Amino acid sequence: MTNVIEVAGVSKAYGGVIANHQVSMVVPAGGITGLIGPNGSGKTTLFNSIVGFHPIDEGSIKFENKEISKMTVQEIARLGMLRTFQQTRIYGKMNCIQNLLVSIPHRNAKFFDMFTPHEKELTDKAEHLLEYVGLYQKRKLPSGDLSFGQQKLLEFAMALMNEPKVLLLDEPTAGINPTLINGLIDRLRRANTDFGITLFVIEHNMRVVMNLADNIYCLAHGEMLAHGKPEDIQSDQRVIDAYLGAH
Amino acid sequence: MTSIEKKYTLGLLAFGILGPILFPDYTFQIAILWIMVLFAQTWDAMGGQMGYNSLGNIFFFGCGMYICAVTQIGLFHDVGEYTSATGSNVTFTDPQYYTGLAIGIVFAGVGSAVIAACLGWTVFGLRGPYFAIGTLGIALAAGELFGAWEWVGGGGGIALPVYPGSGDGKSILFYCLSFAAAMVTFAFYKWLFSTRFGLSVNAIRDDESKADAMGLHTLRHKTVAWACSAFFLGIAGALFGNLTGFIEPLEVAFPTITFGIFMVAMALLGGSGTFWGPVLGAILFHIIKEATWTYFLGWQWITLGLIIIVNVVYFQQGLVGWMQEKWPEKFGIEVDRGTSADGDAKEAVL
Numbered sequence: 167m168t169n170v171i172e173v174a175g176v177s178k179a180y181g182g183v184i185a186n187h188q189v190s191m192v193v194p195a196g197g198i199t200g201l202i203g204p205n206g207s208g209k210t211t212l213f214n215s216i217v218g219f220h221p222i223d224e225g226s227i228k229f230e231n232k233e234i235s236k237m238t239v240q241e242i243a244r245l246g247m248l249r250t251f252q253q254t255r256i257y258g259k260m261n262c263i264q265n266l267l268v269s270i271p272h273r274n275a276k277f278f279d280m281f282t283p284h285e286k287e288l289t290d291k292a293e294h295l296l297e298y299v300g301l302y303q304k305r306k307l308p309s310g311d312l313s314f315g316q317q318k319l320l321e322f323a324m325a326l327m328n329e330p331k332v333l334l335l336d337e338p339t340a341g342i343n344p345t346l347i348n349g350l351i352d353r354l355r356r357a358n359t360d361f362g363i364t365l366f367v368i369e370h371n372m373r374v375v376m377n378l379a380d381n382i383y384c385l386a387h388g389e390m391l392a393h394g395k396p397e398d399i400q401s402d403q404r405v406i407d408a409y410l411g412a413h
Numbered sequence: 414m415t416s417i418e419k420k421y422t423l424g425l426l427a428f429g430i431l432g433p434i435l436f437p438d439y440t441f442q443i444a445i446l447w448i449m450v451l452f453a454q455t456w457d458a459m460g461g462q463m464g465y466n467s468l469g470n471i472f473f474f475g476c477g478m479y480i481c482a483v484t485q486i487g488l489f490h491d492v493g494e495y496t497s498a499t500g501s502n503v504t505f506t507d508p509q510y511y512t513g514l515a516i517g518i519v520f521a522g523v524g525s526a527v528i529a530a531c532l533g534w535t536v537f538g539l540r541g542p543y544f545a546i547g548t549l550g551i552a553l554a555a556g557e558l559f560g561a562w563e564w565v566g567g568g569g570g571i572a573l574p575v576y577p578g579s580g581d582g583k584s585i586l587f588y589c590l591s592f593a594a595a596m597v598t599f600a601f602y603k604w605l606f607s608t609r610f611g612l613s614v615n616a617i618r619d620d621e622s623k624a625d626a627m628g629l630h631t632l633r634h635k636t637v638a639w640a641c642s643a644f645f646l647g648i649a650g651a652l653f654g655n656l657t658g659f660i661e662p663l664e665v666a667f668p669t670i671t672f673g674i675f676m677v678a679m680a681l682l683g684g685s686g687t688f689w690g691p692v693l694g695a696i697l698f699h700i701i702k703e704a705t706w707t708y709f710l711g712w713q714w715i716t717l718g719l720i721i722i723v724n725v726v727y728f729q730q731g732l733v734g735w736m737q738e739k740w741p742e743k744f745g746i747e748v749d750r751g752t753s754a755d756g757d758a759k760e761a762v763l
Binding site for chain 1: 605607608609610612613615616618619620622623624625626627628629630631633634637686745746747748749
């Protein structure tokens, strides 16, 4: 299996706080990779570094063997690597269909493409995706009026509309009611198998990440602590210590 | 376009054509009304639809005015000599006047759009209140800079070439041009917001970082939106300059605290971010303004101030925004009972 993301020796500090120190990891293409770690261990910082939200202090980040650590957020997104946000971000005053229509891929967008009318196929696709995440009936409501959980589902649908190669999910199940979580896990897995999207997931819910991921990285204090299959990580003494605060 | 919108559009057209015939004394005022509608729409395309509240859009109005004047004069005479003698030393033949005006209007639009596109590269690094103040600074500085630029008449301004016909002929010509400019602007934005562009700038308004993260070409969209506003504002400036016949930098070309603020107030009054809001707001605002100027002279600024305060404090969504909240179904905001994207025949059992 080839690696779609390769992170090598990445460090990032905010002033005196070292959020990531010499982090190295790979995300294999076609799989589901998990990223866990206690609060403040630098998971979201690593995400932000990968998608170009902030410049990194040192190290290299490659996407499909292309160095991307100096590229902007937009350029990286257009390569086919998207992220969702921990604090869900949607376009609140627009309705659900509009949220999806504006999320089409911009990979090969030419200048005059921005003046094309909305095509029927795209609207159909948007409606199908909304049905897929269970928001079809709400499709004409302003998305800002939806509940937090529904907004998460909408954000997920927006990401699918963009047809990414890799999707980075920052705590996809946080704030979602436990009965919906199973449905969401199922949809994430189907996004991986049916749409062929490589997933890279930050998750606090151990049940979810152990179920979902085929390999897991664990960060602690900004450093990569462990890597392995879910069952190995679960029984790794260093991981358990990190979570319980032993040091 | 829905049938209601068609009716309103026809109403606007009918008023535009019949207005000056029925009320010939108000031709000048109705011409200004169309310029106000254009102001509100071009402002709202930025502020309401894209969330970039520019306080300096009046800059392009003044740019257009000066570009048009310099073109009208410069095509046939030396601009510096003309302005130093305040236009008393030369005359324009009829063909010169009309050619100059036509070319001047086109240059005003295109020139302003180019200036906007260039400015966009720097100004669009600013967001929120910083953008508002940054653009305001541009407009204020422009007034002072043009005031110090002797070649274009400095603080004394420029007297534009005199219309070669009668006063009535002039007012009809500029009425038609103003009306046409407003209608073309209206039709252009109607089309523009029916394309992908509309949703893209709405997305920038709602969450620009998210739009970035989704790979949208945000700077490209912002620049185009500003250039479009500037294009129509430049044309409006060219028309207004010729309508008044005399350009002066602070009061006529870059009137930041009157027209510059009016365009914001009108869009907010009607409902920013809605298509019809700015049109409605501009018409209402202009009528109230002219009525208070005529009947409550001395109280006019207080009235306008009061409207702005009530609008901003109690009625932020504006008239059309309020209607949208009151009757959401009429605007297509509703829960749909269908459960499947493959045909709505299967109604959900709720």
